[in-house]
Amino acid sequence: MLRAGGEIFILGERGFPDAKVDTTAPVFAALNTKKVLTLYHLETGAVIRLMQSVVRAGDHVADLGSGSAVLAIAAAKLGATHVAAIELDPDAIGNAEENVERNGVGDAVKVIEGDAASLLPLVAPVRVILANIISSVLVELLPSMSMALADDGQMILSGILFSEREGMMRELADSGWRVIAEDHEEMWWSATVAR
């Protein structure tokens, strides 16, 4: 079992075969990773750390590049009531849906296959956007994110190399975003941003 941060625990069957569900954990995401090889990444853990002071009960959330849906599930466990888990890769969809059901958050989380740039306007407005995707795609998505986010909204961006921090800070500032929290672990940099 990995403690990703705060009260979120990530459990998996593939990389951590001895993992047991800790029923004393207030919040956990139990993942079936048979098809999705990306069980746990440092940049995923960074989003989970940052989101715990961002996601509120009743929030509408979009998780862009949702993969196994780990972040969408975590958002629902933190109280979000509407979570759109948007993923381009068709091979990830079935596993994400299975993970959502296994975690009992099917009422809140909908897994949607397709490009975030096209689908985000259809689920807007949202108060929180989670996006753990490579920085070049994040930069392309910034205008769509800006239009989809509620006025009091916050985004958590991850998948950014620490060496890309300065460039990303400039891109964000040029598009009217301010960084309100940062996370740095090994080569990865993640940030919570707001207008």
Ligand SMILES: C[S@@+](CC[C@H](N)C(=O)[O-])C[C@H]1O[C@@H](n2cnc3c(N)ncnc32)[C@H](O)[C@@H]1O
């Ligand atoms: C690093 S993985 C993140 C998976 C998961 N959210 C996590 O944090 O562990 C990035 C995911 O983004 C997806 N992706 C990349 N570009 C996308 C796009 N334009 N729209 C939707 N998904 C995209 C990829 O297929 C991949 O599954």
